[in-house]
Amino acid sequence: MIDTGLHLIIAPVLIPFLTGALMLLYDDRQRRAKLAISLGSAAALLVVAIELMVRAKTFAFAGGSDTGYYLLGNWTAPFGIVLVADRLSAMMLVLTALLAIPALIYSAAGWHRQGQHFQSMFQFLLMGLNGAFLTGDLFNLFVFFEVLLAASYGLLLHGSGQLRIRAGLHYIAINLAASLLFLIGVSLIYGVTGTLNMAHLSRMVAGLAESERPLFHAGAVFMGLAFLVKAGIWPLSFWLPTTYMAGAAPVAAMFAIMTKVGIYVILRLTMLLFGPAAGASAGFGSDLLIAAGMATVAFGLLGVLASQGLGRMAAHLVLISSGTLLTVNGLVLAGGGEKLLAGGMFYLVSSVVATSALFLLLEPMSREEGGIAAMLALTADAYGLDDPEDDGAPEVGLAIPGTLTVLGLAFGGCLLALAGLPPLSGFIGKVAILSAALGSANLAPGLVWSLIALLLVAGLATLIGLIRIGIQTFWAAEGTVPKVLAVEIAPVVALLGMIGLMTIEAQDTLRYMESAASALHRPTIYSAGVFEAARSEGILPEPETTE
Amino acid sequence: MIWMQNLPLWVALPAALLVVAGSTLTLLGTLGLVTLKSFYDRLHAPTLGTSWGTAAILLASMLVFGWTEGRLVLHELVIGIFVMVTTPVTLMLLGRAALYRDRGEGSAEVPEAPPEPAPAEQP
Amino acid sequence: MIDQNLLLVLVLLPFLAAIATATLPVHAHNAAAWVSGLFLAGCLLVLAALHQTVADGGVLVRTIRWVPALRMNLSFRLDGFTWLFVTLVTAIGVLIVIYARYYLSKSDPVPRFYSFLMAFTGAMIGMLLSGNILVQVVFWELTSIISFLLIGYWYQSPAARDGARMALIVTATGGLCLLAAMLLLGQIVGSYDLDRVLASGDIIRAHPLYPVVLGLFLLGAFTKSAQFPFHFWLPGAMAAPTPVSAYLHSATMVKAGVFLLVRYFPALGGTEAWFFAVTGTGMATLIVGATIALFRHDLKGLLAYSTISHLGLITALAGIGSQGAILAAIFHIANHAVFKASLFMAAGIIDHETGTRDMRRLSGLYRFMPLTGTLAIVASAAMAGVPLLNGFLSKEMFFAEAADWHNGTWLDNSLPYLATFASVFAVAYSLRFIMTVFFGPPPEDLPKEPHEPSPWMRRPVELLVMVCLVVGILPGVTLGPALNDAARAVLGADMPYQNIAIWHGFNTPLIMSLVAMALGTALYLGFAGRISTGPEGPPVLHRLRAQRVYEWLLLRLSWSWPRRLHRAFSTDQLQPQLRLLVALTLVLGGAVLWGAMAPSDNPRTNALNPAFALMWLVGAGCAIGAAWQAKYHRFAALISLGGAGVVTCLTFAWFSAPDLAVTQLLVEIVTTALLLLGLRWLPRRREEIAEDKLLPARLRRIRDLVVAGIGGACIAALAYVMMTRPLVPNVGDWFLRNSYYEGGGTNVVNVILVDFRAYDTFGEITVLAIVGLTVFALLRRFRPASESVDQPEQRRAEAQDGLRDYMLVPAVIMRWMFPVMIVLAAYLFVRGHDLPGGGFSAGVTMAIAFLLQYIAANVRWVEARITVLPIRWMGFGLLIAGLTGIGSWLFDYPFLTAHARYVDLPLIGRIPAATAMIFDLGVFALVVGATVLMLIAIAHQSLRSARLREQDAEPEQKEAA
Amino acid sequence: MELVLSMAIGVLAASGIWLLLRPRTFQVIVGLALLSYAVNLFIFSMGRLTVGAPPLMPKGGFVNPTAYADPLPQSLVLTAIVISFATTALFLVVMIASRGVTGTDHVDGKERET
Amino acid sequence: MTATLMWGALTWAQFALAAAACLASWRILRGPRAQDRILGLDTLYVTVMLLFVVTGLRVGTSFFFEAALVIGLLGFVATVALAKFLIRGEVIE
Amino acid sequence: MTRMVPHPLLSLGLLAMWLLLNGPSLGHALLGGAIALVAGWALSALEPERLRLRRPGAMLRLFGIVGLDIIRSNIAVAGLILTRDRKGKRRSGFVKVSLRLRDPAALAVLSIIVTATPGTAWLEYDPETGVLLLHVFDLVSEEDWQHLIRDRYEALLLEVFP
Ligand code: NA
């Protein structure tokens, strides 16, 4: 009776939601069971996300479309909230699920026991992320941003301890301020246009009265700033390194995609609202994005070079990746073309997976200097008052042989991918961006040259920085080989496997991204689809409401 | 205000009087809150508003809405009861708090604390 | 087709060998060597099989689709030039494998060594064979990366680590430049296909970007082949095991750069810029390398600088670019590879058998190892360019090219002198090598007693020296055809066959050679003593070492300057970050709105009600009061905040938002309670903090006040402009029209929340749930600051102040309010759909009811009587809301589709029934659970700290007892 | 009324921003609360101001939307109120925890060095 | 006539209550002791509640009722919590 | 019966409240009844003791007296505030009253009466001694106030709450 195909689009939100809610009914000490449930949910998410991706790719959504629409509550746009699953959002969903599984496996090494309700919060984070990727409504975007932020607060503070709490305080304060800004922006846009539906807005932009346009732009700027905070733009990104460093490893691994939600939204909205068809608003904000993006790359590369520890460096790598993507976004808005955008998407996926892997490596790599022991010391203030089973030594597991070799290889893989060195996907992404930028007729050569210089220098800085750490850790360190569990290294290997797969299947991946980029360049099709999405007939008679 | 056009005088007059009386009482109470010199004096001031200030205004409301809706409107009673029952809690605690703090500072204004019961008296 | 596939085999075999060796056990010395050697031998077989095709001038190409979208495909291409080069690489590779088998000690983890070595070979072959210029960069960078691992093989030594890092940074930087160059080339040519690029020389040279491309390209090539001033990494890389040095610095790594110069000559070369840049750099490198080599005391150091110098020679030839020059360049590539590999191996044997490489300690070794000595002497002679050896031939060709007329520039004209000058030093250092190491008095106190190495360690050297001799004597028969094939492959088929003879008559090159030998011998003989006692490097110049400059620069560029800059452009304090956010918002918002924000001509206004204005006098006063007092009088600020909140709530009610008013009020109450619960844990704040009175603090405050003032003014202006604007047609109208007919409720706000936009509410309750969990989790691990563990001052004093049963009477009322509040909650819940109220308000009301009981009594008292399991409430709440939404699937509707209808009940009549109410019930349960959880979790801290106090007190009591 | 309300929003926002930039956690939390009042009123005012016409519909009959206050901003504010309540609570607890582990209520977890 | 009468009465009432709120808030801001401020807030709550009722009368709808009801029943919780904090130094023991 | 309806008076009151709020109808009577029952159970969890009231007549008389007193005091206190404390001649002060009343519920009612009447404020009650400390706005004679509390309110309350 239930047409699963119809409801597939909401599944990425519902699966983690139900899982998270259900786990609240169980005692938090049943951690193995919860881990299994959580993993099951993530696996289901992956299946669903891939199915959505396949549908987007093969035009298998209703009506032979490459985009699926889901009218929540069966209300048509622009009145109800509509979910839109197109190639881009499907890609982000897959990426999220792909990161979640390794992070969860990693957490089995002991992290999930460092605090309460880890698994539920993790699921809610997934829900928030997926919700933000799918929604077609501005205010709903706010709500799901809050879901994912709230979950990220919880996960960041997971395990407690001074470092986390200090970082958490800043993180929360700044994000609260940004959320307020977001609200001002959204409401301003509603006040000017009378709608919250992104497709509706996209239709209206070109025809806005000239007296209204500045207000509309102001709304966009306020919202944009909120997203830019989340994306880690310089100079609004100083919270990011401390926060990402403080998070527990599996959490930090998920944080790798958190900045990208900001990027995703900026990309989505700018392409919808300020694309070529936006009349007087076309290209709005591209200068800002380019300038801010480049400044962020520059800042990130300075940070990478200036970092002493791998954690801080990894966080600055996140900034470089964010900055690059924003620059690309700005350039695309300025007419950079579909290929450039496709290159950017490829880069996005590659850098997210690689940073995630790096964050997972962080802890095993620094184990000799403390690692889990240090983490326990950090949270030792919890001793004495709580259930003893909350804490304690890491779970016994299978220690891997040839630890240093495996760690070294994994680290090397991350390094190659992040520095954009051949042959891994980072290189392909960089080549894709650079060759597209060079090939674009609409971009000022100065911009293109700056982009090339910046990307190459950033790659170099990454190489220098990571090599420094790598040498320190693997070559210069003396003492015993740390004990690393298989559940800790397997996720990293899996993530690197993804990078490898992306490298080998670069053609198909890039093709997919090219069609995604092409779709983003045609917002009219998006909005037409949203408005034409049909209500479900259902099997019940029309409700009788009058008395 | 158009909706009051048809209000008969026998409703409007008492209602108006009640409203004016209630609000004026409340205002007077707060005036006391500002002008009275000691805290314990000021503690009395708001009760003007919570007793007949509230009662008068609620009565007026019952009267007017009772007439316009053509039936007995009593739900303002609930508010009245709530206010009456809950105000003492605040004021008692506040008075007690002031007493306690003043005693703690050794103020001569306030009476001594009741003597501690001898330990033997305790069950 | 078989041939083409063999090409793939050629590239793959070394990589397969790498994988195979990597899986061997740590001490499998023989197996690793055998596997590597056999795989490479396989490569040689393949090369032999392909030779005929290439010799016929054919070009083999095999392409595998990789990323056609980027025009980046795995294309491999074999012609005469690459055949020769690959053969060289592979053949010397085999010898290195054999050599390494005996060179490495038992304790070295050899599988890793062979694995890296094989991978490196594969990368090198891949680079040579790449038919796609981007893929060429891929393999190019791979050689850099793998060489890093090889150089750092003995990573326990700091020198190895530094050397490896330096090599990687320099060559990878060059690689990035090369990448940029290739991308540009691809743009210019329209293809990344090597054949197309090589055929498009005219287009490239005419393109305005040609200088840029050339610059980037040369940076790539020069860094890799250690051209001055990027030469310094090469000596540093000598920390590698000798087999690695022998391989990297003879046939492979450094030759990649010159390979590129020769290969791309048709595309990029032939211009004056090329000549000056390439030949100029080459000559400079030739001279610098040769000069420094003479003064190095380390055997491998001498060889390293000699390598640099020879690479300069080849580069100079590539810069000249005439047919002869290219042929000579290729010839010297091969010759240098052969004699330098043998020399490195010989140096390795000496090191291995004596324990030192310092020429000041080595002496008279000939009597201990005559065979090795002979081999080394022959190889050195080849290096010095002594006739009848292969080095002589290519050097003669170089001299010939140097002496020849090309373009008449000053550089061209000075080439012969420069070449001779450099050669003088080459002769001198070769002599020094031979004389100091093998002749003279017997060595004293060497770490080891010198003797001949195991024969198999010597075999590779013997073979190579044999090649030196054979090629040197019979060049035309041995290497001639292959060389010609190679040169033709580079320059085109129309190039005439050039005979390579050992005797060209008594001509200028020969004179140059003789002069060089004479002067070189004189130089060595004249200064031998002073050189050996002098510093490590040429006089005066040794102070000015490029490596130091590099290290200084690297430290600055990659560490101290970035650190300083990073610190200047970032902060880890919260306040500046928030200030930046506010300021950026104001600046950007201002930039967009400046001059564009006029109030509407016909403003939409409501008549002013003085009461409302008075109320906002209250609100504003409270807001400012809260801001004023939040530092020193938190309690007062909290109360002021409550005042501002209640006026806000009034405003909502005033302007037709009763739901908002109710919700705001309820939240206000809970927030006050929460903040109060938190206040207890904050430190006392003294009014007098001297620092606050200081000027900087004051200035900070003034600045923030200005920012805040501007911010407030801007948002006020924006709000005014928006409020007075005519209302645009909006979706709100649709909600008003359809709320009752479609949503089955008259309270449109509630219908929006539980039906039209229920999905927002669905997310919102999740936020609440998450926050509840977070609060709970965080507080579970909370440990208060030591001063907060104590009872609050008030309670410590309680005994003497007779604060007995102060709650007795209030608590009675508060308890009796519990059921009343439950009824109120039910009331708010039931009517929500039609009138103000709803699940959220009801939930908060319920939570307040619980809160009040906790206030009236204490935690233990309450929890002994009522058990609230907040997390269960939350779980059920979420599940109810979610499952209600999913329930619509059963009827083929999307998630959260509500269904409303009126139901006839016996006795009661028609009552409204909407599934949205069930959803709202979920909201209710969740809100109760989450709010209570937060309140109680904080409240429990007092209990916990009481327990902490008890714990702390216990040891004291024990001590006392 | 519009002028009064916009000035009110301005004062709330200014007080909030001022507090947001202060160094003590409690100041920041009060600032966030004040700011959220300002923002909620701002969102609310996007539906323009209507006196005495809450979006409570008659049961049946013709509905003239212009006669009622815009319900959408109201529902947005409701959601925003709930979310800012939640986040305030969270911030509060982090504030308490921060004070517990760092011993200070400075936002940076350490007193500023002068 | 009656409308004018009611208008006058209600306008006065609104004004008087708003003025009362001003006076109450003066106590909130002025203090001097914490108990004064709480007393001020409590009074402000009641005043606002009455203002709800009066404004409801003036507009002629009963939708202000819920807000007034909530203040009437729950408004004291905030002040009770504040008062208890004064006495005990914490709200929940 | 006591288990099902632990606080019948309260439940009845709550039902009345429900009907006052929602308007009388059968549906609401049923729903309100159910809710009132549940609320009664909730209270019985906190306070198992049932409230016993006697003499509803005395109760009504009390209501009447209190209502009148409140009106009178309202006027009196308002006048005092307006006349600026009778030009400074007003004296306020503390009054101690020894109470016989011990039932907490009765005390609660008394507290409501005292508080609702402007001019008297309930400050402190010592359960050990039964002494109540009042603050009186216009203290003419301490004994008048003690009599007022004891005879006018406490006596009736003792009748209602045995
Ligand atoms: Na509602």
Ligand code: NA
């Ligand atoms: Na009183």
